[in-house]
Amino acid sequence: MIQVLDTHQLGASGIVAATALGTKDGLVLFDTGPESTFDNIAAELSRIGFGPADVRHVFLSHIHFDHAGAAWRFAELGATIYVHPKGAPHLIDPAKLVASAERIFGADMQRLWGRIAPISERNVRVLHDGDRVRIPPFDIRAIETPGHASHHHVYVWEDNLFGGDIAGVRLGNGSPLPPFVPPELHIESWLESLEKIRAANPAKLYLPHFGLVPDSVSAHLDAMEERVRRWSAWFLDRIRSGADEQQLISAFADYEKAELLAEGADETLVHDYEAADPSYMAVPAALRYWRKYHPEQLSQ
Numbered sequence: 001m002i003q004v005l006d007t008h009q010l011g012a013s014g015i016v017a018a019t020a021l022g023t024k025d026g027l028v029l030f031d032t033g034p035e036s037t038f039d040n041i042a043a044e045l046s047r048i049g050f051g052p053a054d055v056r057h058v059f060l061s062h063i064h065f066d067h068a069g070a071a072w073r074f075a076e077l078g079a080t081i082y083v084h085p086k087g088a089p090h091l092i093d094p095a096k097l098v099a100s101a102e103r104i105f106g107a108d109m110q111r112l113w114g115r116i117a118p119i120s121e122r123n124v125r126v127l128h129d130g131d132r133v134r135i136p137p138f139d140i141r142a143i144e145t146p147g148h149a150s151h152h153h154v155y156v157w158e159d160n161l162f163g164g165d166i167a168g169v170r171l172g173n174g175s176p177l178p179p180f181v182p183p184e185l186h187i188e189s190w191l192e193s194l195e196k197i198r199a200a201n202p203a204k205l206y207l208p209h210f211g212l213v214p215d216s217v218s219a220h221l222d223a224m225e226e227r228v229r230r231w232s233a234w235f236l237d238r239i240r241s242g243a244d245e246q247q248l249i250s251a252f253a254d255y256e257k258a259e260l261l262a263e264g265a266d267e268t269l270v271h272d273y274e275a276a277d278p279s280y281m282a283v284p285a286a287l288r289y290w291r292k293y294h295p296e297q298l299s300q
Helices: 035-047 071-076 088-092 095-113 187-200 217-240 245-262 267-276 279-293 295-299
Strands: 002-006 017-023 026-030 055-059 080-083 124-126 132-135 138-144 153-157 160-162 204-207
Touching (some): 017 035, 017 055, 055 071, 153 187, 187 217, 204 217, 217 295, 279 295
Parallel strands (some): 026 055, 080 124
Antiparallel strands (some): 002 017, 132 138, 138 153
16 A cells, blocks of 8 residues: 655645555655644545554655654654654754754744654664665665755665655656755766666656656656756856846746746646745755856856
8 A cells, every 4th residue: 555645735735745655564654744734644644544643654755844844743653763864863953954944934934844843862763875674564775865965865665666856846747857955956966866766667656746656767767867967057057157146046937937838837837846846946056066066167
């Protein structure tokens, strides 16, 4: 049993999901959604005959609040939380993470993400690249996949893969987009991570934004790779031409919207993509990437 659970964040459907897997040791959740949507996830669990206390294992792709914000709620009910080693300290003591997010989201923190609380160390289990967790009848393997965030994992079981954000945002009948966010965007790592996903050869790919990829996993990954390369080059060209941050924010929003519309999206779907992956976030991410890792390219 695999079920995509809609968090209905801010009342919107089809944007942020958790994925549930039935096992002989209770439910597994891949990501949790934000704490602000915990009651919605509880309702989704009830819809399939379970409750929050039935979730015994939570595998986090990474610790951004739209993916891990509700993890502490499940930990309080006894769930084990599995996470990348770089993410674990911030689950145990989220003070720095919260302070950083407050600088970005300000007064919107509570509305967007809800309450963030520490998770007891006894409920946190660190997974390294290639580690496997046996939860009968499944063997769940973590694959380290940086690029979107340095503390990112995807998870493989049987012929399924939960792709986190490194595998892209894909809503409705739209195209896969790479969520470029600061501060850890790294293009080379992203491309290497896509190769790792290809090597795992999954037949089914599940995304937090949103759900089961409806067609070929290979084609999806090819489209992701093309966009990662093209978007990073787009930013480089405009940084070289002297565009400032505000100019880039406006230009990139127009660029992304035009792409989606050209590929068949309507205005509602474009709005949903913006909610799932705000285009303005890509600008400081790309600026930091090019300035930190390839400053020599900026003067050419």
